[in-house]
Structure formats: C-alpha cells, structure tokens
Amino acid sequence: MTTGYARILDTLCRKTFKDSAIAWFITDLQGTIRYWGGSLSRLNLPEPGSDTQICDLLVFLEGMIPVADDELEFSFIELPSGVCVDACIYRQESSLDIIIWDSSRKQSHLRPTLQVVNEMSLLIEKKEKLLADLDAVSVSDTKTDMKNGQAPPGFLGEFFAALNVAVLEMDDQGRFFLFSQPPPWLDSLPQAERLRSGSPLEEDCFSFLGNFIQEAKTRWDQGQKQTFGSGLWIEEDHRGEELLFEASALAVQGRRLLIISKDACLPDEKQAIIQKGRDLALHYDNERKSGRQLRSLNDILEIRVRERTRELESVNQQLSIELRERKRAETERTQALEQLRQSQKMEAIGTLAGGVAHDFNNILSGIIGYTELSIVESGENEKLDKILGAAYRARNLVQQILTFSHQDAREREPVMLSRVVNEVVGLAMASLPADVGIDSDLNSNAYILADSTQIHQVVMNLCTNAWQAMAENGGMLSVGLQERELDEKRHLLLTIKDTGPGIPADLMDRIFDPYFTTKEEGNGLGLSVVQGIVRKSDGYIEVDTAQGKGTEFRVIFPVWDLRNQSKL
Amino acid sequence: MTKKKICLLGAFAVGKTSLVQQYVNSIFSDKYHTTVGVKIEKTSVDVDGEAVDLIIWDLHGEDDFQHVRLSYLKGSAGLIFVADGTRHSTLATALNLRQIAESSMGSLPFMLLVNKADLADQWEIDDEVMEDLRGQGISVIPTSAKTGQSVEWAFEELARKMVGK
Ligand SMILES: Nc1nc2c(ncn2[C@@H]2O[C@H](COP(=O)(O)OP(=O)(O)OP(=O)(O)O)[C@@H](O)[C@H]2O)c(=O)[nH]1
Numbered sequence: 001m002t003t004g005y006a007r008i009l010d011t012l013c014r015k016t017f018k019d020s021a022i023a024w025f026i027t028d029l030q031g032t033i034r035y036w037g038g039s040l041s042r043l044n045l046p047e048p049g050s051d052t053q054i055c056d057l058l059v060f061l062e063g064m065i066p067v068a069d070d071e072l073e074f075s076f077i078e079l080p081s082g083v084c085v086d087a088c089i090y091r092q093e094s095s096l097d098i099i100i101w102d103s104s105r106k107q108s109h110l111r112p113t114l115q116v117v118n119e120m121s122l123l124i125e126k127k128e129k130l131l132a133d134l135d136a137v138s139v140s141d142t143k144t145d146m147k148n149g150q151a152p153p154g155f156l157g158e159f160f161a162a163l164n165v166a167v168l169e170m171d172d173q174g175r176f177f178l179f180s181q182p183p184p185w186l187d188s189l190p191q192a193e194r195l196r197s198g199s200p201l202e203e204d205c206f207s208f209l210g211n212f213i214q215e216a217k218t219r220w221d222q223g224q225k226q227t228f229g230s231g232l233w234i235e236e237d238h239r240g241e242e243l244l245f246e247a248s249a250l251a252v253q254g255r256r257l258l259i260i261s262k263d264a265c266l267p268d269e270k271q272a273i274i275q276k277g278r279d280l281a282l283h284y285d286n287e288r289k290s291g292r293q294l295r296s297l298n299d300i301l302e303i304r305v306r307e308r309t310r311e312l313e314s315v316n317q318q319l320s321i322e323l324r325e326r327k328r329a330e331t332e333r334t335q336a337l338e339q340l341r342q343s344q345k346m347e348a349i350g351t352l353a354g355g356v357a358h359d360f361n362n363i364l365s366g367i368i369g370y371t372e373l374s375i376v377e378s379g380e381n382e383k384l385d386k387i388l389g390a391a392y393r394a395r396n397l398v399q400q401i402l403t404f405s406h407q408d409a410r411e412r413e414p415v416m417l418s419r420v421v422n423e424v425v426g427l428a429m430a431s432l433p434a435d436v437g438i439d440s441d442l443n444s445n446a447y448i449l450a451d452s453t454q455i456h457q458v459v460m461n462l463c464t465n466a467w468q469a470m471a472e473n474g475g476m477l478s479v480g481l482q483e484r485e486l487d488e489k490r491h492l493l494l495t496i497k498d499t500g501p502g503i504p505a506d507l508m509d510r511i512f513d514p515y516f517t518t519k520e521e522g523n524g525l526g527l528s529v530v531q532g533i534v535r536k537s538d539g540y541i542e543v544d545t546a547q548g549k550g551t552e553f554r555v556i557f558p559v560w561d562l563r564n565q566s567k568l
Numbered sequence: 569m570t571k572k573k574i575c576l577l578g579a580f581a582v583g584k585t586s587l588v589q590q591y592v593n594s595i596f597s598d599k600y601h602t603t604v605g606v607k608i609e610k611t612s613v614d615v616d617g618e619a620v621d622l623i624i625w626d627l628h629g630e631d632d633f634q635h636v637r638l639s640y641l642k643g644s645a646g647l648i649f650v651a652d653g654t655r656h657s658t659l660a661t662a663l664n665l666r667q668i669a670e671s672s673m674g675s676l677p678f679m680l681l682v683n684k685a686d687l688a689d690q691w692e693i694d695d696e697v698m699e700d701l702r703g704q705g706i707s708v709i710p711t712s713a714k715t716g717q718s719v720e721w722a723f724e725e726l727a728r729k730m731v732g733k
C-alpha cells in the first residue's frame with residue numbers, strides 16, 4: 001500500500017510537476033524517512049540517508065512530530081537554507097505523507113503588497129497627527145473648523161511662515177482676517193493690531209492696497225484661479241521707515257487669500273522662490289490626490305516639507321539681507337550722484353560765469369578807460385560820473401563772479417579776523433537804522449590765512465544780510481568772535497546773528513546756490529560767494545534758523561599760527 | 569540533542585525579525601522588510617552546560633490583513649511576544665496574542681519583550697505599565713534589536729525556562 005502510494009507520487013512529480021521544485025516524503029509516525037522523491041536539489045535540500053529524520057531536513061517540523069492532526073498546511077515557510085516553501089502534511093495510520101514545493105514566486109508577488117500595506121499601516125499609526133493636519137487643510141469644507149486668526153496647521157502654515165509673508169483670507173462677507181501666523185514684520189502694516197487680534201477687517205482698512213482688492217474680488221467672483229500680483233508699493237511705518245511691499249491674490253482650495261510680502265525681491269530671486277513654492281505645492285497636491293498613496297508617502301512628504309521649509313527660510317533670510325544691502329547701496333549711490341550732479345552744476349556755472357566775467361572785464365575796462373578819458377577831456381560831467389560809478393560797481397560784481405568761480409588769483413595772507421570784524425561793525429554802526437541795535441563781542445585776536453579784502457567782503461555780506469532781515473521790524477545784530485578747539489586744533493568761530501523772521505525751511509538748502517536770492521534787487525551771488533571765500537580759506541559755514549526768532553551764521557576758520565610760517 | 573521550537577509573535581514592525589537576526593547572526597538593519605509567512609532560523613544555545621538547538625519561528629506580524637495561524641504554534645516549547653515601546657498599541661496586540669496562544673496551546677514558557685529601547689525619547693509605554701505586568705508574573709524585558717540590549721539574555725532566559733532549569 002505504502003509503496004504503491006509512493007509510486008503514484010513519484011510518477012506525479014516526474015511527469016506532471018517535472019519542471020517544478022516539488023518534493024515528497026513518506027515517513028513513519030516518528031518522522032524517519034522511508035520513501036522520498038521529487039527535485040530535492042532544486043529545493044536546496046540534501047538527499048536523505050536510510051534513517052534520516054524528516055526534522056533534520058525540514059527543520060520546521062521539529063516539535064510537530066508526532067503530528068496529532070490528520071492534515072496540516074503551511075504556506076511561506078522560509079527555511080534556513082533560504083528556500084521558501086509551502087507544505088502539506090497528511091497523517092495516515094502508520095505513516096506521514098509530506099509534500100513541499102517552492103513558493104518563492106508566490107511570495108515574491110505577495111511581498112511587495114504586504115510590504116506596502118504594512119508600511120502604510122505603520123505610517124497611518126505614526127503620522128495620525130500629521131494626517132489630521134493635512135486633512136484639515138486639504139478638505140475645504142473643514143475651513144469653518146479653523147477660527148479666524150488661527151494659524152493654518154501643517155503644510156500651508158509652515159510654507160507661509162517660511163516665505164515670511166502675511167496671508168489674509170477673505171470671508172463670505174468680503175472681510176479679511178489673518179490666515180497665517182503673523183510674520184515678524186506685521187506691525188509695519190496698517191491695522192496690524194486688529195489683524196493680530198484675529199478680528200476680520202473691512203476691505204477699506206486696506207486702502208493701501210488700492211484697487212487691487214477690488215480686482216481680486218472680481219476675479220474670485222468669476223471663479224478665476226490664477227494668481228495675480230499687485231506690483232510694488234512703498235509704505236511708511238510708524239517709525240517713518242520706508243518699506244517695500246507686494247501683494248498677490250490667489251484662490252486655493254476654496255480659500256481666497258491675499259499674500260502680502262515685505263521687501264519684494266528681484267525677478268530672478270522671486271522666480272527661485274516661486275519655483276520652490278510651486279514644486280512644494282505640486283508635490284503636496286499629488287500626494288493629496290493619490291489618497292491612499294499619501295499615507296505611504298507621508299513620511300517622505302513630511303521630510304521634504306521640512307527640508308524645503310528650511311531651504312526657503314535660508315533663501316528668504318539671504319534675500320532680505322541682500323535686499324537691505326542693495327537698498328543701502330542704492331541710497332548711497334543716489335546721494336553720491338546728487339553730490340556729483342551738484343558739483344558739476346556748480347562747476348559749469350563757475351566756468352560759464354568765469355568766461356563771461358573775463359569778457360565782461362575787458363568790455364568794462366574799455367568803458368571805464370574811455371569814460372575817465374572823456375571826464376579828463378570834458379571836465380566835470382555828472383552824467384559821465386554816473387557811468388563811471390556804474391562801471392565800477394559792475395567791475396566789483398565781475399570780481400565777485402571771478403572769486404566764486406575760483407578764477408581769480410588772489411594771494412592769501414595772515415589776517416587778524418577781529419580787526420576786519422571791527423572795521424565792518426564800525427561801518428555798520430554808521431549805516432544801521434535806529435531800531436536795529438548792534439552788539440559786538442570779540443574775544444580773540446588770532447590770525448587766519450585768507451585774502452583780507454575777501455574776508456572783509458564775507459563779514460560785510462553776512463552783516464548786511466542780517467540787518468536787512470531786521471529792516472522791517474527792527475531787532476538786534478550780534479557779532480561774536482571766539483576761539484574753539486576742534487580736532488585738537490585752534491579755530492576761530494565768527495557768529496553773526498539776527499533776530500529777524502528766519503529763513504523759511506524750504507529755502508534753507510538753496511541759500512548757498514549761486515543766483516539764489518529772496519531780495520528783489522539782489523544779484524544772488526551773495527552767499528555763494530561768501531561760501532566760496534570761506535572754503536578757500538579752509539573754513540566752513542553753518543546756519544541755524546528759527547521761524548520768527550532769527551538766524552545765526554557761524555563761520556569757522558582754522559587759526560593761522562604765527563610760529564607756523566610754513567603754511568604761508 | 570534537545571531541540572526546541574520558539575515562536576515570536578507580535579504586531580507588525582515591532583522588530584521580531586530584527587531581534588532574531590540580532591540574536592542568531594548579530595546583525596541589524598534599519599530597513600524594514602516585512603516578513604511574509606514564517607522565517608525559520610536555527611541556532612544552538614548552551615543552557616548551563618547543555619546544548620539546546622533552538623528552532624526559531626519568526627512569524628509575520630499580526631494585523632488586520634494577516635492573522636497568525638494557530639497551527640504555526642504547534643510544537644512550540646516557548647513563545648516570545650514582542651511589543652514596540654514607541655507604539656503603545658503594540659502592547660495590547662502582544663497581550664491579545666498571548667491570550668489566544670494560551671487558549672490553544674495551554675501555558676507555555678514565554679517572555680514579553682518591549683523592543684526599541686534605544687528610542688527612549690519616543691517611548692510610549694511607561695515603566696508603571698511594565699511594572700504592572702510584572703506583578704502578573706509576566707517577564708517583561710525592554711530590549712533593543714539595534715544595540716543588542718538584553719537580546720541574548722532574553723532568548724537564553726527563555727531557553728532555560730523551556731528546558732526546565
Ligand atoms: N531603533 C530601533 N529600530 C528597530 C529595532 N528593532 C527593529 N527596528 C526597526 O523596526 C522596523 C521593523 O523591524 P522588523 O524586525 O522588520 O519588524 P517585524 O516585527 O519583523 O515586522 P513584520 O515582519 O512586518 O511583522 C525596521 O525598520 C527595524 O530596523 C530596535 O530595537 N531599535
């Protein structure tokens with residue numbers, strides 16, 4: 001019986017399953033192998049000897065023999081040899097019939113599925129929190145769950161935070177509230193406090209966004225989904241600092257969002273950020289769409305979000321540093337340009353004035369010469385005297401122009417400033433109107449290196465301006481001279497102060513411009529000539545003016561030391 | 569020579585395969601290769617001078633998709649239940665499996681390993697719970713298949729119980 005049974009099995013294996021890795025064994029109830037057959041070698045099993053125990057060959061049977069049940073089945077048993085088998089064991093009256101066959105192929109089909117299932121389950125378990133977050137964001141219906149002003153969880157929250165933007169969401173009444181976590185610069189936005197408190201704001205609170213919000217609403221009403229930008233605008237915050245803003249409007253997952261970014265970037269830089277954002281968003285979207293897959297890829301997504309977030313943060317930081325630097329450089333450049341333009345203008349005027357003055361001088365020489373000649377020839381002549389007087393005044397003016405344009409070649413010499421000031425004050429006393437008082441307080445007899453005539457002109461000019469400022473209402477002209485230590489060097493400080501109406505603020509930065517004057521009869525060269533002379537004497541001028549209180553000019557010269565002859 | 573069959577049971581991914589590989593081959597991998605069916609390993613251990621062959625059945629993890637076939641437990645001399653210390657739910661699975669095993673196999677020597685002890689900062693099963701179980705006469709051993717912590721000791725302790733020493 002047993003042998004006949006064995007023969008059937010043998011035939012089956014050789015003929016029917018000839019290409020399969022299958023083997024059979026017949027053992028006694030204790031597991032000693034009596035008959036066997038099939039492709040042992042293909043199952044990586046050695047051939048048994050005459051009294052080999054089945055457990056030595058099929059180690060998984062250890063402990064099971066003697067088998068109690070009529071029938072036992074196993075699938076996917078990976079043996080220590082690495083072979084994976086399915087097995088069936090039948091208990092007969094006096095024998096055990098065992099069939100095993102290779103199940104590696106079956107296993108290789110099943111394994112990937114199981115692997116994914118288990119990994120998914122693991123992720124579901126582990127990432128429950130993250131999933132909840134993601135679902136909250138991905139299902140638009142759940143938006144009512146999120147209170148106003150509450151930061152969006154998970155992906156979007158991190159994303160916006162990384163971009164350093166303020167995100168406002170429009171509610172059904174067309175009002176806006178803060179959707180994202182407030183960015184650090186939120187306070188520079190108008191209405192920041194109310195935004196932060198989470199209360200929805202009417203659209204007109206964002207007047208700074210102009211028509212942009214109107215346009216956004218129209219587009220949203222039309223169901224347009226494209227994002228569009230506002231262009232840049234500059235807003236002054238409460239500290240008066242100018243900030244650059246840019247807004248974008250977009251509709252995402254049923255939410256209508258305004259994204260406001262500070263320190264808008266250059267197109268290239270923006271491209272980089274948008275690119276990163278898009279990659280991230282695409283990634284996120286795919287994940288969301290593929291539902292079940294989301295769960296298995298969740299882990300990766302989370303890591304990527306973090307990576308990208310970190311990347312974005314650093315890019316953003318870098319950008320604002322660069323931007324700040326660029327802005328500063330830009331400001332400096334503008335200032336330098338302005339100065340350059342100013343000095344070029346002055347130079348041009350100077351050259352022009354100088355050229356004209358020289359020609360003029362020649363013409364004047366002719367006029368003066370011929371007038372003097374005519375006076376000699378024709379004797380006293382009132383009219384010729386007047387011509388001569390006018391010609392002299394004209395020559396003086398030309399001289400001033402030449403001084404201003406630095407085209408005269410006067411020698412500098414040590415000048416006792418107090419002496420010059422005294423002379424001028426003496427002259428002024430004689431010509432001042434009665435309601436203008438004069439007070440002179442000269443405390444130094446130090447020398448400066450200058451052209452004494454020109455210095456005379458400077459003091460005279462400043463004093464004349466001062467008393468002219470008080471001509472209408474009277475007042476007090478104070479002239480002072482003191483020594484000052486500046487940069488460890490002796491200086492002379494000449495102050496000329498009036499109690500007139502003061503210089504209007506809008507004129508202050510033009511008073512030293514050539515041809516600038518407020519006086520009808522003035523020729524405008526006054527203060528610019530004064531400044532030219534002072535500068536040539538290594539000095540400088542400061543002005544203080546107060547509306548209704550008066551003006552003070554301070555002229556500072558370095559003291560020329562008598563012992564220091566080398567400077568001459 | 570004495571041969572003994574041991575089965576490892578527990579939720580998926582608790583580290584059953586990792587524990588066996590650490591014990592038998594002294595290797596550990598961070599990669600998760602889920603077990604399909606059963607993976608059988610053979611090793612021998614010296615229990616107080618007596619050599620014991622251990623036939624270790626590393627069963628696939630228990631979950632909604634795959635249930636442990638009770639027939640696989642046949643012939644076992646001892647059982648190892650494994651939980652993952654970083655996943656609280658795996659302890660319930662392990663305890664549940666223990667009850668099922670006991671009802672079909674009767675009482676066998678067994679151990680409860682709470683694995684991944686190296687991830688202490690993510691631990692979700694607190695000492696109190698483990699102390700509680702010990703109070704019920706269960707050998708609860710925190711292990712790490714990664715560092716090898718208590719792995720050899722746990723297998724040998726079970727072997728000792730199985731041979732009745
Ligand atoms: N840190 C750490 N990780 C471990 C430890 N044990 C296992 N792992 C990891 O946990 C994951 C699952 O380990 P496996 O040994 O495959 O778990 P299993 O219980 O055999 O899983 P199934 O066969 O699917 O039931 C793998 O990624 C292992 O690297 C441990 O002690 N510490």
Ligand SMILES: [Mg+2]
Pocket residue numbers: 584585586601602603626627628629
């Ligand atoms: Mg495994």
